[in-house]
Structure formats: structure tokens, C-alpha cells
Amino acid sequence: MSLLVVMAPSAASSTRAHRRPADWLFVLPSVLPACPLSSWLSIRHARRRPQAMSDPNLIVDSDFGIDDATALLLALRVDPNPLKAVTVVSGNVPVSRGVRNCRYLIALADRESLGIEVYGGATAPLVPCQPPPSQWPGHGKDGFGDASDRLPEVSSTSLHLDPPDEHAANALVRLVNQRPGHYRIVALGPLTNIALAITLDPDFLSKVASIVIMGGCLFAQGNSNRTAEFNFHHDPEAAYIVFAASQRLSQQDDVQTPTGIPPAPKLTLVPWETTIRHGFAWSLFDRIQQVSPSTPLSRFIATVAAKYQDQCRYLYDDLVKIQNMTAALTDTPSPRSVANHHQEYIMMANSFTMCDAYAMLVALDESLVTESKAWNVQIELGGQMSRGMMALDWFSSSRQGSNNTVVVFGMDVSALEARFLRVFA
Structure with a gap:
């Protein structure tokens, strides 16, 4: 795999870039497209963790399968709307298809007037493996259950436009540095874009309000290989980088907090088992199908989930x-x-479980969580059957240090169903 090595120019040689206090060096894989060097360097370092807002705005990072689409629609229908940007990562579908799917959903939800920018991101994992993780057939090749030709029509001129030249990782760094503590990121796909942002700006995690992640398996009951959930299995190195960064931040807080009580970890994780434990009976899908008169959103869910229903x-x-x-x-x-x-x-x-929708609802309303616990979470990078496996330090027996993640175990199912029906029925 080819690598891109970037070193910041000196103050004398830098004309367009925001200047940083010191030169720095990082190595990035070539999944990033070519772009002006100055766009990589517009990073301002915050020397202390900013105070997170009580009601932060959202940035969604997604690979746009059918559950990602459901999650985004849940966010788009909130008033006042908190969604400010969407970054797209390769996973369920290629990035180009994900960008188009996202723009369609924004138009379907009648939210184009909000000016939500959609950025294309990493087109491959940090370390592509062969063979790649198998795709769940329910998403279809188009991310919409192979139902693109039967979706509700929308009036939009942006569906086929190219995304901005700015790479998703650059956009994440720029947005977070413009308003430290202002954004909550909802990560619904492989964590490649987030890992690249952390690589670009090692203080990135300290400047987000929080990151809510859908991914990982509590008990190694994998849905992609024998032990791993798809998002982490698709790019284990990216997941490793994100959780390692949270651990470093937690260890700093352990030392620096005057009270000796560290703040909550920046990462909140909604794992695979939690989503299926709170899955809906298929009768909920029937209620959405039978809505009369139907709405564009109810017709969308009924259409894209038809293949899912046939399979499961x-x-x-x-x-x-x-x-x-x-x-x-x-x-x-x-x-x-x-x-x-x-x-x-x-x-x-x-x-009937739209996994990513649970992470989105946690990001939108933390009161939906009924049970959670801070843990030390690590990602396994080796092993023929355990690559991408999430390992929790259940007995606090390791020397890994601080708890770096809040893991969600329980959610209010009746409230989840009510939120779901409010949008789609």
C-alpha cells in the first residue's frame, strides 16, 4: 500500500495554510485523494478540552445502507434540526453511491433548504484485506435494498452533482476546529474517516462534544466474521485508532482532573447485541406499510426494507x-x-432492527438509554477469526488504563418505537 507522508511547512514557506506552533509529521494511506496541501494544515490546536454544549449540533458519518438511511431520516425530521454536515465512508456501498443516497434522503425529508453539506470520504479501509468482508445482502448493491427504481420521487437538482473537493476527513477537522466542543459525531459505518481525522489532528477527539458509534460485539457473536461486527471488521485499524485515542484522552483526564473524578469518555458505543436485543417485531413494519394515507417516508421504508423482510x-x-x-x-x-x-x-x-437508528436516537435523546457503563474497549487486529473483534476489559484486569468508552446496554423500547412511528407512520 502506498503511503503519503506530509510535513508541515515552516512559517516562512507557508502562504495559505493556517500556521501551527510546531512542525509535525504524519503518515496517511493513499485512500485520501489529492488536494491542496493547505487544506491538510488548517488545524488549530486547543490546549485544553473545550466545554461541550448541552445541545450540540450533529455531524453524521455513514456508509449508507438501509439502516443508515433510516437513521439519517430520523435526524432530518427533528425540529429545530441539529444536522450540519454528513461525511460518507466506504462500507455498505461505495462512497460515490453513498453521497447520492444521502442527497436523495435530504430531498426526501424536504430538508434541502438547510444547506447540509455532504462530503465524500475514504474509499477503502486503511489496510485493505483480501478477501474483503462480505456485504449483508439486505442492503442491496445500491444501499437501498436494490429498490432504487421504485423509490418515491423527489425534486432535486443536487442528486448527480459531484461532492465538494474537500475530503471528509479534512471537513471533520475543519468543522471541529472552527467550533470546539460544538459537534456530536454519529458514526454509523466503518470508522475510517474518523481515524483519518484523528491522524490529521491528534487533538481532534478532545474538541468534539462526543462521538456516538454503532459497532462492535459485546460477546464476540459476530455478524461479519465469527467474532466481529461489520463496521469494525471492515476497517479494524481505523477502529483501533479511534478507541486508542479515547484511551489516551481518558488517561490525561485521570491525571489532570482536580477532583480525581474523570469526565465521561468521549465515545459512546451502541453495540450489535444491544440493537438486536431491542429489535422490533415485524408487526411494526406492517404498521408502516399500512399507513393511510401513506407518506413519502413510510413508502420509502416499506420499499427499501422489502428485501430485508424477504430474507429475515x-x-x-x-x-x-x-x-x-x-x-x-x-x-x-x-x-x-x-x-x-x-x-x-x-x-x-x-x-425488524435498523441497527444504526439506535445510535442515532441515542445521539438525539440520551434519555432513551436505560443502562450503560464506562469500560475499557480495545480492538483486536490479528487472528484468522478474530480480526476486528471488540474486547472489553470486563474485570478491569488489564494494564490498559482508563475507561475509554460508555457502552450502551439498555434502551427504552416503547420510547424507541414511539420515535420511530412519529417519523415513519
């Missing part, structure tokens, strides 16, 4: 029937055997 609903319904029959045949609950646990896991993994 029959298995979910069959397992629900088995569970109900078992309960009816005995007066005592069945023991929590491994077989029962696995059956329940498979059942919920095939429920």
Missing part, C-alpha cells in the same frame, strides 16, 4: 412460534441453556 421475517416468525409453543407446553420457564440462548439470539438477529 420467515425465520423470525418461525422462532417466535417455537418460543410461544414451548412456553404454552410447560408451567415453568425453560432453563437458560446454551441452545435456548442461541435460538433467542438468532430470532432477534432476524427481527
Whole structure:
């Protein structure tokens, strides 16, 4: 893999770039497109962690599958709207397709007047592997369940425009440095763009209000390889960089906080198991399909999730029937055997669960979280079957140091459903 090595010019030689206190050096993979050197260097270092706003604006970083689309629509329909920018990363679909999907969704939600900028980002993982992680078929090749030709029509002149020349990683650094502590980032895809932003500006994480991430597996019950969730498996090095940066920041806070009580970690994680544990019955999808009169958003969800329903609903319904029959045949609950646990896991993994929507709702309304805990989270980079695996220090037994992530375990399901129906039904 080719590498790009960039060194900041001296004050005498820099004419366009924002000057920094000292020269610096970093190495980036060639997933970044060519662009003016000055755009890499417009970084202002904040010497102390800025005070986060109580109601920060949002930047969404996404790879635009069907659950990403659902999540973005949930954010777009909030008033007053907090969404200021979207950065696109390769994952479920290529970046060019993701940019187009995003612009379509902004038009569908009737939010083009907000001027939300959409930036194309990393087109490949930091360390591309062969073979690449397999894609979940439910997203389709277009990220919309192969239903692009059947979507509600929108009136928009921006769908086919090229994105701004500024790379998503540059945009993230610029926006966060312009208003430290102002932005909450919602990361719904592989963490490549975020990792690149941290590489460009080592203080990047200290200048965001927070980052809410959908990704990782609590118990190594992988949905991409045997132990890893897709977003982390797609780019393990990027996930490693992000969590390592949060750990460094937490360790600094442990030393610098006068009270001895460190602030909450900058990262909030909504893992795969948490999303499926709070999955909806497919009857919720039926309610959206049967909305009368239908709305553009209800028609969109009904259309893009049709392939998802064809793949998963029959298995979910069959397992629900088995569970109900078992309960009816005995007066005592069945023991929590491994077989029962696995059956329940498979059942919920095939429920109507738009995983990224949960992370978005946490970012929009933290009161939806009913159970969470700060932990030290690390990412496994090696192993034939464990690459991209998320490892929690369950017993605080390692020497890794401070807790770097708030992990969400429980959410208010009835409130989640109400928010979902408010937008789509």
C-alpha cells in the first residue's frame, strides 16, 4: 500500500495554510485523494478540552445502507434540526453511491433548504484485506435494498452533482476546529474517516462534544466474521485508532482532573447485541406499510426494507412460534441453556432492527438509554477469526488504563418505537 507522508511547512514557506506552533509529521494511506496541501494544515490546536454544549449540533458519518438511511431520516425530521454536515465512508456501498443516497434522503425529508453539506470520504479501509468482508445482502448493491427504481420521487437538482473537493476527513477537522466542543459525531459505518481525522489532528477527539458509534460485539457473536461486527471488521485499524485515542484522552483526564473524578469518555458505543436485543417485531413494519394515507417516508421504508423482510421475517416468525409453543407446553420457564440462548439470539438477529437508528436516537435523546457503563474497549487486529473483534476489559484486569468508552446496554423500547412511528407512520 502506498503511503503519503506530509510535513508541515515552516512559517516562512507557508502562504495559505493556517500556521501551527510546531512542525509535525504524519503518515496517511493513499485512500485520501489529492488536494491542496493547505487544506491538510488548517488545524488549530486547543490546549485544553473545550466545554461541550448541552445541545450540540450533529455531524453524521455513514456508509449508507438501509439502516443508515433510516437513521439519517430520523435526524432530518427533528425540529429545530441539529444536522450540519454528513461525511460518507466506504462500507455498505461505495462512497460515490453513498453521497447520492444521502442527497436523495435530504430531498426526501424536504430538508434541502438547510444547506447540509455532504462530503465524500475514504474509499477503502486503511489496510485493505483480501478477501474483503462480505456485504449483508439486505442492503442491496445500491444501499437501498436494490429498490432504487421504485423509490418515491423527489425534486432535486443536487442528486448527480459531484461532492465538494474537500475530503471528509479534512471537513471533520475543519468543522471541529472552527467550533470546539460544538459537534456530536454519529458514526454509523466503518470508522475510517474518523481515524483519518484523528491522524490529521491528534487533538481532534478532545474538541468534539462526543462521538456516538454503532459497532462492535459485546460477546464476540459476530455478524461479519465469527467474532466481529461489520463496521469494525471492515476497517479494524481505523477502529483501533479511534478507541486508542479515547484511551489516551481518558488517561490525561485521570491525571489532570482536580477532583480525581474523570469526565465521561468521549465515545459512546451502541453495540450489535444491544440493537438486536431491542429489535422490533415485524408487526411494526406492517404498521408502516399500512399507513393511510401513506407518506413519502413510510413508502420509502416499506420499499427499501422489502428485501430485508424477504430474507429475515420467515425465520423470525418461525422462532417466535417455537418460543410461544414451548412456553404454552410447560408451567415453568425453560432453563437458560446454551441452545435456548442461541435460538433467542438468532430470532432477534432476524427481527425488524435498523441497527444504526439506535445510535442515532441515542445521539438525539440520551434519555432513551436505560443502562450503560464506562469500560475499557480495545480492538483486536490479528487472528484468522478474530480480526476486528471488540474486547472489553470486563474485570478491569488489564494494564490498559482508563475507561475509554460508555457502552450502551439498555434502551427504552416503547420510547424507541414511539420515535420511530412519529417519523415513519
